[in-house]
Amino acid sequence: MQIKPLSNDEKKSLIRRLQLILPREAVLHLNEDLTPYECDGLSAYRNLPLVVALPDSIEQVQAILKLCFELEVPVVARGAGTGLSGGALPHSDGVLLSLAKFKDILNIDPVQRTAVVQPGVRNLAISEAVDQFGLYYAPDPSSQIACTIGGNIAENSGGVHCLKYGLTVHNIQQLKMVTMQGEIVTLGGTGLDAPGFDLLALMTGSEGMLGVFVEATVKLLPKPQIAKAILAAFDDVVKAGAAVGDIISAGIIPAGLEMMDKLAIKAAEEFVHAGYPLDAEAILLCELDGCDMEVAEHIERVKTLLEEGGATEVRVAKDDHERMTFWKGRKAAFPAVGRLSPDYYCMDGTIPRKHLPQVLKTMAELSAEYNLPVANVFHAGDGNLHPLILYDANIPGELERTEEFGGKILQLCVEVGGSITGEHGVGVEKINQMCIQFQTGELTQFHAIKKAFDGKGLLNPGKAVPTLHRCAEFGAMHVHNGELSHPELERF
Amino acid sequence: MGDITQKLQQQIAQAFSSNSPLRICGGGSKDFYGRKIQGDNINVAEHCGIISYEPTELVITARAGTLLSDIENSLSEKGQMLGFEPPHFSDTATLGGTIACNLSGPRRPYRGAARDYVLGSTILNGKAEKLHFGGEVMKNVAGYDVSRLMCGSLGTIGLLLDVSLKVIPKPEAESTVILECDVQTAIDKMHQWVQQSLPISACSYANGTLYARLASNEASIKLAHQYMGGELINDTKYWQQLKEQQLDFFHTEMPIWRLSLASNAAPLNLQGEIIYDWGGALRWLRSDESADKIRHAVEALGGHATLFRNNVNQLDPFHELSPGIHAMHRQLKLAFDPANILNPGRMYADI
Numbered sequence: 001m002q003i004k005p006l007s008n009d010e011k012k013s014l015i016r017r018l019q020l021i022l023p024r025e026a027v028l029h030l031n032e033d034l035t036p037y038e039c040d041g042l043s044a045y046r047n048l049p050l051v052v053a054l055p056d057s058i059e060q061v062q063a064i065l066k067l068c069f070e071l072e073v074p075v076v077a078r079g080a081g082t083g084l085s086g087g088a089l090p091h092s093d094g095v096l097l098s099l100a101k102f103k104d105i106l107n108i109d110p111v112q113r114t115a116v117v118q119p120g121v122r123n124l125a126i127s128e129a130v131d132q133f134g135l136y137y138a139p140d141p142s143s144q145i146a147c148t149i150g151g152n153i154a155e156n157s158g159g160v161h162c163l164k165y166g167l168t169v170h171n172i173q174q175l176k177m178v179t180m181q182g183e184i185v186t187l188g189g190t191g192l193d194a195p196g197f198d199l200l201a202l203m204t205g206s207e208g209m210l211g212v213f214v215e216a217t218v219k220l221l222p223k224p225q226i227a228k229a230i231l232a233a234f235d236d237v238v239k240a241g242a243a244v245g246d247i248i249s250a251g252i253i254p255a256g257l258e259m260m261d262k263l264a265i266k267a268a269e270e271f272v273h274a275g276y277p278l279d280a281e282a283i284l285l286c287e288l289d290g291c292d293m294e295v296a297e298h299i300e301r302v303k304t305l306l307e308e309g310g311a312t313e314v315r316v317a318k319d320d321h322e323r324m325t326f327w328k329g330r331k332a333a334f335p336a337v338g339r340l341s342p343d344y345y346c347m348d349g350t351i352p353r354k355h356l357p358q359v360l361k362t363m364a365e366l367s368a369e370y371n372l373p374v375a376n377v378f379h380a381g382d383g384n385l386h387p388l389i390l391y392d393a394n395i396p397g398e399l400e401r402t403e404e405f406g407g408k409i410l411q412l413c414v415e416v417g418g419s420i421t422g423e424h425g426v427g428v429e430k431i432n433q434m435c436i437q438f439q440t441g442e443l444t445q446f447h448a449i450k451k452a453f454d455g456k457g458l459l460n461p462g463k464a465v466p467t468l469h470r471c472a473e474f475g476a477m478h479v480h481n482g483e484l485s486h487p488e489l490e491r492f
Numbered sequence: 493m494g495d496i497t498q499k500l501q502q503q504i505a506q507a508f509s510s511n512s513p514l515r516i517c518g519g520g521s522k523d524f525y526g527r528k529i530q531g532d533n534i535n536v537a538e539h540c541g542i543i544s545y546e547p548t549e550l551v552i553t554a555r556a557g558t559l560l561s562d563i564e565n566s567l568s569e570k571g572q573m574l575g576f577e578p579p580h581f582s583d584t585a586t587l588g589g590t591i592a593c594n595l596s597g598p599r600r601p602y603r604g605a606a607r608d609y610v611l612g613s614t615i616l617n618g619k620a621e622k623l624h625f626g627g628e629v630m631k632n633v634a635g636y637d638v639s640r641l642m643c644g645s646l647g648t649i650g651l652l653l654d655v656s657l658k659v660i661p662k663p664e665a666e667s668t669v670i671l672e673c674d675v676q677t678a679i680d681k682m683h684q685w686v687q688q689s690l691p692i693s694a695c696s697y698a699n700g701t702l703y704a705r706l707a708s709n710e711a712s713i714k715l716a717h718q719y720m721g722g723e724l725i726n727d728t729k730y731w732q733q734l735k736e737q738q739l740d741f742f743h744t745e746m747p748i749w750r751l752s753l754a755s756n757a758a759p760l761n762l763q764g765e766i767i768y769d770w771g772g773a774l775r776w777l778r779s780d781e782s783a784d785k786i787r788h789a790v791e792a793l794g795g796h797a798t799l800f801r802n803n804v805n806q807l808d809p810f811h812e813l814s815p816g817i818h819a820m821h822r823q824l825k826l827a828f829d830p831a832n833i834l835n836p837g838r839m840y841a842d843i
Contacts, residue, residue: 197645294712297709
């Protein structure tokens with residue numbers, strides 16, 4: 001349904017009523033106070049909210065949502081604002097609901113290996129708090145120092161250890177959620193499953209469209225006895241890609257398996273001096289963890305496989321210090337690439353790994369066509385590509401060209417059987433590409449799901465799932481394989 | 493044999509227009525599970541066959557009627573397996589039923605449940621629309637996770653046509669440590685061993701014996717055994733019988749309850765016998781106690797109880813949902829199946 005803009009009186013009334021729920025300083029409505037909330041990690045999109053609400057109790061969240069439900073005011077929930085798809089982009093006529101004050105770890109159960117945390121707890125803070133018990137929280141998005149668990153759940157965040165340890169959806173057990181109507185419900189349970197539908201799975205990755213998360217029970221893993229890393233250089237990215245398949249075919253699931261291409265290697269090396277071979281076309285970083293004896297055997301096998309797979313150089317980290325150095329370059333890859341160019345645009349497509357050569361080749365062609373360089377950082381184990389397109393936003397039209405180029409990369413991912421987003425979410429950024437990923441039937445089903453939870457369409461409107469009309473307009477511009485997508489719809 | 497999508501689609505379309513309920517049937521191996529329902533049978537068993545299997549991508553896609561045993565055999569040939577170790581309960585078990593019931597075996601706490609391995613699915617909703625969600629890649633956050641929502645939904649919101657699953661390599665070796673001890677010692681050890689990063693792939697306790705399965709290479713298993721004590725055996729029979737409910741414990745006419753709760757939850761003060769699986773998080777209870785008493789005791793510990801087998805009095809098998817959650821189920825059911833024709837009442841009276 002359409003969100004109707006508020007009159008000035010209605011705006012004032014909304015702010016007044018929020019001030020009855022929250023202390024005055026927890027309701028921000030002056031422009032200078034709103035500016036820090038105008039965007040998330042995708043700063044190309046900016047918008048001031050009408051008002052920012054900063055509750056610190058579940059009751060306050062309930063009261064705010066009840067009020068917004070009554071007044072039919074949109075609500076955009078926000079954690080740390082590190083998201084890369086504009087999922088937390090504010091709505092001009094809406095409340096930006098910040099969960100930043102929910103910062104407490106409420107309980108740690110080292111025996112059952114769970115922690116109960118508020119949504120504003122930082123991802124890394126969980127692992128730090130449970131380190132004393134020899135435990136950690138596995139999903140590790142690269143923003144883990146800043147990003148919060150509420151946002152991680154909303155986006156189903158991944159990280160470099162997904163292939164072995166899963167995404168956020170695999171690592172949460174219970175979720176308390178406030179509905180748009182202001183009711184609180186508990187999804188999941190204290191055991192490993194719950195009766196009824198798997199609402200926990202539905203909520204994970206729902207991008208703030210179905211409810212507001214106010215508490216989560218996360219699963220913790222025991223720290224592995226040992227972790228070893230190996231770095232291999234290749235003179236050809238195709239060989240590097242094939243080597244990944246060789247390792248997995250051998251029955252070995254690495255804890256992390258990352259690939260970087262020449263431009264990314266160069267950027268990272270110049271930035272943090274990780275000792276990466278600058279003449280390589282690609283490097284693979286492979287980490288194995290688990291029991292001492294098993295890791296010792298597997299590292300030898302991986303070394304042999306890499307050598308047989310044509311690696312020009314294979315280095316096994318001597319110790320933890322060298323292992324961390326190997327990773328330092330990878331972890332700094334984004335900011336490192338950022339030094340090469342005034343701006344960069346990070347994509348997030350996934351592909352079946354076997355199509356890597358074709359996708360890289362087409363991407364290189366597109367890069368030449370658009371005259372925009374691309375550095376590739378790749379979660380090779382799970383097929384998640386992060387092409388970083390280098391551009392300069394100060395050059396008129398260059399952002400638009402970059403977005404168009406990015407859109408083509410995502411379209412390519414869909415064509416080879418992959419996805420437009422592996423871990424960053426759709427948000428506002430990839431909303432048009434959703435029209436390529438899905439047909440009318442699926443999109444209609446998504447809208448029906450949305451309606452089941454939020455009949456008035458007030459939670460994060462305009463994000464994650466495009467309207468059919470939007471797809472019709474987008475489809476008119478992008479004819480795929482000579483077929484118009486969504487042909488049943490009239491064109492505007 | 494093969495692709496009968498059209499036939500299934502037509503049958504649902506007809507049922508939709510005539511408002512007549514359908515009863516989705518696969519191999520019938522889990523007919524006992526859930527509420528008894530009326531309706532015209534819609535048979536998915538013929539909709540079978542492995543569509544694609546790529547060992548190096550760790551992904552298999554198969555039609556819902558494919559025999560679970562065919563899938564497991566194909567994986568085994570390539571040294572791979574389903575990580576959630578699903579029970580079959582009969583040779584006729586199909587992939588569709590396995591996913592629709594979301595039942596997982598002893599490996600579950602250490603490697604994940606059926607729902608954790610689902611990457612994508614194609615379904616027919618209650619309007620006979622063929623819809624595809626997720627895909628064949630490990631990471632995919634485009635759109636709501638409908639594929640996982642299908643797991644355990646008992647066919648009430650969609651008929652599964654095909655499913656893509658992540659698969660994992662088989663461990664190089666698996667052996668079982670067995671140890672005689674009391675229940676509290678068993679529970680403590682199950683937790684302690686995992687916390688020490690031992691390569692545990694299953695933990696159960698029955699009749700005064702603790703069983704801990706180790707999955708790794710021989711050297712690691714040997715080392716872990718030295719630390720754990722007890723006797724090391726290579727026999728897999730116990731796990732097979734536990735998973736398939738073939739132990740003597742299950743040979744009964746008494747109600748069998750499935751209790752899901754925190755692995756370290758206190759022992760329950762209920763009459764009857766208990767077998768512990770999932771490192772304590774799943775407890776099978778053989779008891780004549782009243783349903784109310786059992787549910788109340790489990791709920792007090794934050795868990796839930798399912799009347800799994802021998803439901804002679806046709807009680808509601810699944811634990812009651814809170815009103816708020818139940819309302820969500822109703823809304824979701826309507827969102828997928830507005831005419832209420834897909835397995836209506838299989839899960840709850842109105843779901």
